[in-house]
Amino acid sequence: MSAVSIPIRAASAGGCSDAPVLRERGQHEVFCGLTGIIWLHRKIQDAFFLVVGSRTCAHLIQSAAGVMIFAEPRFATAIIDERDLAGLADANTELDRVVNQLLARRPEIKLLFLVGSCPSEVIKLDLARAAARLSSTFSPSVRVLNYSGSGIETTFTQGEDACLASMVPGLPASAPQAPAELLVVGALADVVEDQFLRLFKQMGVERVRFFPPRRASDMAPVGPNTQLLLAQPFLADTARALQARGATLLSAPFPLGVEGTTLWLQAAARAFGIADDAFDAAVAPATQRAKAALARARLALEGKSIFFFPDSQLEIPLARFLARELGMRLLEVGTPYLHRQNLAQELALLPEGTFLSEGQHVEKQLERCRAAQPDIVVCGLGLANPLESEGMTTKWAIELVFTPIQGFDQASDLAELFTRPLLRRMRLAA
Numbered sequence: 509m510s511a512v513s514i515p516i517r518a519a520s521a522g523g524c525s526d527a528p529v530l531r532e533r534g535q536h537e538v539f540c541g542l543t544g545i546i547w548l549h550r551k552i553q554d555a556f557f558l559v560v561g562s563r564t565c566a567h568l569i570q571s572a573a574g575v576m577i578f579a580e581p582r583f584a585t586a587i588i589d590e591r592d593l594a595g596l597a598d599a600n601t602e603l604d605r606v607v608n609q610l611l612a613r614r615p616e617i618k619l620l621f622l623v624g625s626c627p628s629e630v631i632k633l634d635l636a637r638a639a640a641r642l643s644s645t646f647s648p649s650v651r652v653l654n655y656s657g658s659g660i661e662t663t664f665t666q667g668e669d670a671c672l673a674s675m676v677p678g679l680p681a682s683a684p685q686a687p688a689e690l691l692v693v694g695a696l697a698d699v700v701e702d703q704f705l706r707l708f709k710q711m712g713v714e715r716v717r718f719f720p721p722r723r724a725s726d727m728a729p730v731g732p733n734t735q736l737l738l739a740q741p742f743l744a745d746t747a748r749a750l751q752a753r754g755a756t757l758l759s760a761p762f763p764l765g766v767e768g769t770t771l772w773l774q775a776a777a778r779a780f781g782i783a784d785d786a787f788d789a790a791v792a793p794a795t796q797r798a799k800a801a802l803a804r805a806r807l808a809l810e811g812k813s814i815f816f817f818p819d820s821q822l823e824i825p826l827a828r829f830l831a832r833e834l835g836m837r838l839l840e841v842g843t844p845y846l847h848r849q850n851l852a853q854e855l856a857l858l859p860e861g862t863f864l865s866e867g868q869h870v871e872k873q874l875e876r877c878r879a880a881q882p883d884i885v886v887c888g889l890g891l892a893n894p895l896e897s898e899g900m901t902t903k904w905a906i907e908l909v910f911t912p913i914q915g916f917d918q919a920s921d922l923a924e925l926f927t928r929p930l931l932r933r934m935r936l937a938a
């Protein structure tokens with residue numbers, strides 16, 4: 509089997525850099541920011557996420573993270589009931605009682621997040637003040653932070669952005685003359701982090717930290733020596749907060765597929781003055797393996813059409829990968845928000861003429877999707893079942909966030925997430 513040849517080039521203006529974008533507002537179908545707890549609680553192993561919300565909020569995270577029922581979970585919901593909503597009880601007193609109970613029972617917790625929800629925002633519960641109060645009570649053994657996972661006008665990956673941004677003010681300042689350090693920002697599976705760490709070391713970038721860390725005590729220092737490399741495209745607030753602390757944001761596509769991963773690693777290598785031949789030698793074996801594996805997926809996907817509903821904010825990097833490395837045809841690439849600065853390199857690589865949309869008017873978009881009759885649709889859970897019943901093949905956007913898909917060794921797994929539903933549909937039709 510021959511390896512697929514992908515032209516790797518640094519993106520400059522071009523592609524869809526200046527492409528028109530259809531902006532829509534209206535009813536939209538997305539999960540709220542609480543969903544981020546499902547992957548974040550696995551990442552920061554001594555943190556606990558206490559949602560201050562309703563029974564609906566509790567059901568959402570329990571059913572989405574159902575696998576945790578056999579283990580001691582690292583998330584829970586402090587339920588706001590009718591008495592709180594009617595102003596009959598002091599929600600702060602109740603919250604303090606719940607937190608005291610939790611921390612007495614779970615001494616391993618070092619970082620506690622109070623996560624706001626629609627109900628806590630409706631009753632105007634000041635979780636920032638509650639977090640400061642509880643932090644002063646339990647410091648130094650436990651730090652208490654807060655962020656909002658509320659579902660009003662948000663999409664589910666914003667939960668991670670809000671969570672990471674809440675940690676930035678507590679990061680230590682780096683020493684004034686400290687050598688340059690790379691900070692990779694965005695929750696990645698541990699296996700992916702370890703692969704990247706090996707590649708950085710092989711090319712000669714020695715000082716690498718990840719944020720969020722695996723343990724609350726391992727917070728990376730930040731300052732003017734920090735070179736910031738985003739691993740996820742949905743971290744605009746976190747990036748802004750880190751830049752305000754002096755960090756420099758490296759411009760790169762995201763590490764999806766061979767091309768994205770190469771350019772992402774290369775952005776770091778260039779910032780650290782690594783010679784091209786040292787970089788090429790470090791990435792060559794993994795690149796070759798990934799290209800060979802992708803050649804198989806390309807046989808199934810080349811020429812197939814795809815339509816993205818806005819959901820995870822991964823849509824543009826995914827579309828770039830599917831079009832350029834697997835030969836798929838992009839019918840519409842919808843994204844909840846288009847952060848032009850963070851996505852500049854991605855937009856430059858997207859095929860010219862790609863139909864881009866931002867925000868959602870779900871009915872109008874469904875009409876466009878039905879008219880286009882794509883081979884596969886990437887959408888939220890709420891739209892997948894109705895579209896499947898109409899005979900369309902769908903891929904749940906949320907699965908792309910839960911699955912390790914970044915880096916060379918995961919490129920073919922990422923492609924398989926798209927081949928599998930198509931093959932299943934073909935078997936059903938046979």
Ligand code: SF4
Binds near residue numbers: 542
């Ligand atoms: S949308 Fe609001 S009420 Fe519903 S689960 Fe999310 S935070 Fe809770």
